[in-house]
Amino acid sequence: MDNQPWKKSPSPWKYGRSALLAVVIIAAYIYSFRVTELDLPRLVTDFPKAVPILQDFLTPDVLARGEQTESYVINYPVPCGSGQEAEIPDSGPRIVPSVPCSDPKTTITVEGFDLRPDTKVQLRWLLPDGRRLRSARATTDGNGHFNVEVEIRPIVAAKEGNISQLEAELQWESTGLMPSEALKITFAKIVETVFMALMATTFACLVAFPVGFLGARNIMGTGPVGTVVYYIARTIFNLMRSIEALVMAVMFAIWLGFGPFAGVMAMTVVTVASLSKLFSEAIESIDPGPMEAIVAAGGNRLQAIVYAVFPQVIPPFIAFAIYHWDINVRISTIIGFVGGGGIGLQLQTWINQLAYNKAGTAVWAIVIVVTILDNLSSQIRKRLV
Amino acid sequence: MLEIKNLTKVYDDGTVALDNVSFTVQDGEFLVIIGLSGSGKSTLLRCINRLIEPTSGQIILDGVDITAASPAELRRIRRDIGMIFQHFNLVKRSTVMRNVLAGRLGYVNPWLSLLGIFPKEDKERAWKALELVGIAEKAYNRADALSGGQQQRVGIARALMQEPKLLLADEPVSALDPATSHSVLKYIELINRERGVTVMCSLHFLSLARTYATRIIALKDGKMMFDGLPEEIDDQRFKEIYGEEAVRVEVN
Numbered sequence: 001m002d003n004q005p006w007k008k009s010p011s012p013w014k015y016g017r018s019a020l021l022a023v024v025i026i027a028a029y030i031y032s033f034r035v036t037e038l039d040l041p042r043l044v045t046d047f048p049k050a051v052p053i054l055q056d057f058l059t060p061d062v063l064a065r066g067e068q069t070e071s072y073v074i075n076y077p078v079p080c081g082s083g084q085e086a087e088i089p090d091s092g093p094r095i096v097p098s099v100p101c102s103d104p105k106t107t108i109t110v111e112g113f114d115l116r117p118d119t120k121v122q123l124r125w126l127l128p129d130g131r132r133l134r135s136a137r138a139t140t141d142g143n144g145h146f147n148v149e150v151e152i153r154p155i156v157a158a159k160e161g162n163i164s165q166l167e168a169e170l171q172w173e174s175t176g177l178m179p180s181e182a183l184k185i186t187f188a189k190i191v192e193t194v195f196m197a198l199m200a201t202t203f204a205c206l207v208a209f210p211v212g213f214l215g216a217r218n219i220m221g222t223g224p225v226g227t228v229v230y231y232i233a234r235t236i237f238n239l240m241r242s243i244e245a246l247v248m249a250v251m252f253a254i255w256l257g258f259g260p261f262a263g264v265m266a267m268t269v270v271t272v273a274s275l276s277k278l279f280s281e282a283i284e285s286i287d288p289g290p291m292e293a294i295v296a297a298g299g300n301r302l303q304a305i306v307y308a309v310f311p312q313v314i315p316p317f318i319a320f321a322i323y324h325w326d327i328n329v330r331i332s333t334i335i336g337f338v339g340g341g342g343i344g345l346q347l348q349t350w351i352n353q354l355a356y357n358k359a360g361t362a363v364w365a366i367v368i369v370v371t372i373l374d375n376l377s378s379q380i381r382k383r384l385v
Numbered sequence: 386m387l388e389i390k391n392l393t394k395v396y397d398d399g400t401v402a403l404d405n406v407s408f409t410v411q412d413g414e415f416l417v418i419i420g421l422s423g424s425g426k427s428t429l430l431r432c433i434n435r436l437i438e439p440t441s442g443q444i445i446l447d448g449v450d451i452t453a454a455s456p457a458e459l460r461r462i463r464r465d466i467g468m469i470f471q472h473f474n475l476v477k478r479s480t481v482m483r484n485v486l487a488g489r490l491g492y493v494n495p496w497l498s499l500l501g502i503f504p505k506e507d508k509e510r511a512w513k514a515l516e517l518v519g520i521a522e523k524a525y526n527r528a529d530a531l532s533g534g535q536q537q538r539v540g541i542a543r544a545l546m547q548e549p550k551l552l553l554a555d556e557p558v559s560a561l562d563p564a565t566s567h568s569v570l571k572y573i574e575l576i577n578r579e580r581g582v583t584v585m586c587s588l589h590f591l592s593l594a595r596t597y598a599t600r601i602i603a604l605k606d607g608k609m610m611f612d613g614l615p616e617e618i619d620d621q622r623f624k625e626i627y628g629e630e631a632v633r634v635e636v637n
């Protein structure tokens with residue numbers, strides 16, 4: 001009697017039910033609006049707070065005037081006789097102390113000859129224990145000559161037969177723009193991230209490929225063993241899939257310590273879960289005809305899988321794998337925040353240091369790399385299917 | 386010689402697809418099975434190589450009871466029974482050659498075959514089979530680059546690789562146009578006549594059945610309705626098989 005409901009007028013009970021449902025839905029939305037403290041006007045009124053940070057993000061730290069240095073080091077025994085004195089050449093760029101050695105609490109003159117003209121010079125003591133002690137500053141003249149007084153403080157005295165050295169470092173800005181330090185770090189880290197994602201995806205494929213077959217109904221058949229294996233495989237996929245990458249990363253970071261290894265392991269587990277299910281579904285959706293043909297010709301199960309199933313599932317498998325590589329690059333930026341290494345960890349460090357220009361560099365790098373990979377993977381997938 | 390004795394198939398849902406069917410096929414016959422859709426033609430053919438497990442009854446090929454065979458024996462028996470499918474059942478992404486070689490999988494070393502290694506004789510056999518069905522020049526094309534008729538000829542070549550005694554063909558031409566249907570059936574006829582391979586083939590059109598069959602069996606609701614020569618099917622018989630309202634459709 002219920003096979004043509006559209007021809008009957010709906011009962012009042014049905015109207016009542018719809019109305020009740022509407023009330024419940026509206027109530028749910030009102031409540032959720034309040035608990036989430038939505039205050040949309042603040043998006044506008046509080047915007048000025050975001051402006052400086054946004055500006056920093058929009059002007060990432062990419063280029064810098066490269067700083068170049070050149071340094072000259074001589075031995076300088078304090079007090080005299082505590083060690084080998086410097087041999088000063090007669091020509092070429094050189095620094096020359098007024099006396100080859102001296103006692104503490106005296107003052108000497110240090111001269112430089114034939115150095116880079118019009119350049120800042122920083123004098124420094126390299127102490128016996130490896131520490132560095134700043135001393136006088138000077139600037140070379142047009143002929144590359146400087147002359148400066150240097151105080152011999154007790155701390156530069158030789159210790160246990162090791163003497164201090166005197167260093168003169170010339171510093172100047174190079175003319176061309178060079179990639180900034182932040183850009184170099186970002187580059188190294190984004191490469192690390194891409195390869196972390198690659199490793200995780202590769203490991204995951206190696207596991208998911210065989211496991212995918214165990215979770216495919218049409219491969220496992222309807223026998224008791226096949227059915228049990230199938231259900232166990234499916235249950236494991238679903239359990240694993242319910243754990244977020246972020247949680248997994250925290251667990252591995254505790255286990256293996258912060259760094260790319262923990263990140264790779266976390267992503268591997270998450271990817272295995274997702275890929276196994278996708279692989280199983282790809283296997284289940286194949287055309288069974290070719291398998292049937294091989295079985296009918298007297299082939300065994302393994303032959304049927306290799307000859308009839310592999311050719312049908314390899315292209316979708318590759319497509320899924322590339323897609324997950326892409327996803328993993330994204331995920332690895334996030335799990336870096338909780339100790340997974342890669343660009344994410346670096347980004348977090350810079351944000352904590354309030355170095356938003358540098359953070360901007362990292363963010364831009366992520367955007368660019370993800371976009372490129374995204375395009376690349378969709379191109380490859382298009383070609384495969 | 387193939388003997389079918391009291392063959393019955395009841396599907397899990399209770400459908401009786403074959404109801405106590407018995408008949409004998411002599412070597413070299415071209416037996417065509419006709420009947421309406423759902424009459425049990427596919428079920429019958431698939432019971433013979435046990436792609437479908439019969440519920441009861443016996444199938445005896447040259448004295449060997451197929452229904453009692455163990456899995457290993459069954460694989461050996463299946464090598465002697467080629468099968469051609471309505472939808473060709475080719476691996477579309479694989480080459481024609483690889484599809485044809487797959488017909489030999491029951492014979493070759495299973496481990497080597499997994500690596501794609503086949504003996505030289507089998508490759509020669511594949512070339513001969515492809516030449517016989519006239520598509521040797523397509524050997525290295527992908528199977529899905531071929532027309533329907535050509536794909537079915539690949540299906541025939543694959544079955545030939547088994548050097549079968551018996552060839553089962555389940556509606557081999559119902560996905561093809563009439564002219565192509567004839568060209569495909571002619572190859573099956575050739576194999577039947579020249580190689581003495583017994584053929585069991587289900588067909589939808591009586592006119593096709595008449596042209597190629599040496600004997601016709603008709604099924605209706607899983608029961609044998611008719612067993613005899615093509616010319617014995619007159620209007621009366623036709624109506625019994627296809628129902629009162631059926632009109633003869635000719636395929637030339």
Ligand SMILES: Nc1ncnc2c1ncn2[C@@H]1O[C@H](COP(=O)(O)OP(=O)(O)OP(=O)(O)O)[C@@H](O)[C@H]1O
Nearest residue numbers: 396397398400402421422423424425426427428429
């Ligand atoms: N796997 C199955 N489970 C349950 N019933 C089935 C199954 N396969 C076939 N049947 C039923 O068995 C009967 C015979 O089917 P079968 O496919 O053998 O007929 P057919 O003569 O080949 O038909 P067609 O000409 O459409 O191919 C039909 O009623 C069909 O619905």
Ligand SMILES: [Mg+2]
Nearest residue numbers: 426427428556
């Ligand atoms: Mg059928």
